Amino acid sequence: MNTLPEGLPLGLQGRVVFVAGGGSAGPGYSIGRASCITYARLGAKVCVADRDRASADETTALIRAEGGSAQTFVGDMAVEADIVRIFAEAAEHFGPVDALHHNVGIGKTGGPMETSTADLDRIYAVNVRSLLTASQQVLPGMAQRRRGAIVTISSVAGQRYLGYPHLAYGVTKAALSHFTRLIALEYANRGVRANCVVPGLIDTPRITQTVADRFAANLAEAKAARDRQVPMGRMGTAWEVAHACAFLLSDAAAYITGTELVVDGGLVGKYT
Numbered sequence: 312m313n314t315l316p317e318g319l320p321l322g323l324q325g326r327v328v329f330v331a332g333g334g335s336a337g338p339g340y341s342i343g344r345a346s347c348i349t350y351a352r353l354g355a356k357v358c359v360a361d362r363d364r365a366s367a368d369e370t371t372a373l374i375r376a377e378g379g380s381a382q383t384f385v386g387d388m389a390v391e392a393d394i395v396r397i398f399a400e401a402a403e404h405f406g407p408v409d410a411l412h413h414n415v416g417i418g419k420t421g422g423p424m425e426t427s428t429a430d431l432d433r434i435y436a437v438n439v440r441s442l443l444t445a446s447q448q449v450l451p452g453m454a455q456r457r458r459g460a461i462v463t464i465s466s467v468a469g470q471r472y473l474g475y476p477h478l479a480y481g482v483t484k485a486a487l488s489h490f491t492r493l494i495a496l497e498y499a500n501r502g503v504r505a506n507c508v509v510p511g512l513i514d515t516p517r518i519t520q521t522v523a524d525r526f527a528a529n530l531a532e533a534k535a536a537r538d539r540q541v542p543m544g545r546m547g548t549a550w551e552v553a554h555a556c557a558f559l560l561s562d563a564a565a566y567i568t569g570t571e572l573v574v575d576g577g578l579v580g581k582y583t
């Protein structure tokens with residue numbers, strides 16, 4: 312039984328990986344874009360889904376320029392009919408989805424007095440409700456083939472107060488983690504794994520915008536302050552999150568399900 316394995320099975324050769332939120336909020340590498348490129352480099356056929364066509368097309372073009380396989384699918388993950396349509400289009404194009412990376416995430420700074428019920432509903436629809444419809448599109452096929460993996464992207468903001476109010480974001484990211492765990496446990500003996508990646512402070516184009524909005528006076532100092540918050544002394548890169556996602560989707564993580572992989576440079580272990 313316990314034979315020596317031939318190597319670390321990190322490859323995704325021939326697998327169809329659907330990334331919901333594979334574009335980027337701005338020029339450069341978001342977590343979704345870096346993940347799409349990483350999966351393609353590991354041999355996957357990548358469904359780059361986003362509501363922003365231009366941004367998704369840029370990810371698809373980057374993959375194709377390296378000789379990888381990718382296709383753009385455009386839809387709003389807050390709209391059930393869009394989700395159903397883009398998964399059908401993806402299956403039509405590449406065949407059944409083997410792996411789902413649920414990457415979409417939005418937020419709004421503010422605590423209870425700055426968050427309206429409409430804000431919470433809107434953020435919940437994108438961050439959490441979308442996973443319900445998305446998982447309904449892939450789980451029956453994955454269970455039938457006894458092969459499937461899901462990775463969702465939560466946040467340390469779903470586990471800790473990070474020094475400023477971010478209520479709707481934190482609450483929905485906490486829900487997403489447990490949602491993932493519940494899928495994992497229900498499907499653990501049906502060949503489907505589900506895990507949650509929990510990024511800390513990551514230097515993506517989105518963050519440049521958020522930081523710029525909050526600290527318009529001095530962007531460089533605001534980013535340096537974010538670096539200083541992290542025990543490792545710097546924000547993470549989108550690639551560092553992508554690599555964790557790729558590991559969890561690969562057979563190298565064959566015995567890992569229902570867990571959270573924190574990618575934060577030590578942030579949640581800090582006492583201040």
Ligand SMILES: NC(=O)c1ccc[n+]([C@@H]2O[C@H](COP(=O)([O-])OP(=O)(O)OC[C@H]3O[C@@H](n4cnc5c(N)ncnc54)[C@H](O)[C@@H]3O)[C@@H](O)[C@H]2O)c1
Nearest residue numbers: 332334335336341342362387388415416466510513515517
């Ligand atoms: N950057 C960080 O520091 C950080 C930290 C923790 C968690 N995260 C999470 O990682 C994920 C990616 O973050 P990022 O910084 O790369 O952000 P990003 O905004 O660049 O990436 C999100 C992508 O999702 C798309 N998207 C948003 N709403 C959508 C919708 N309704 N339908 C379809 N597509 C939609 C956007 O167009 C964008 O391309 C998010 O879930 C975010 O909450 C980020």
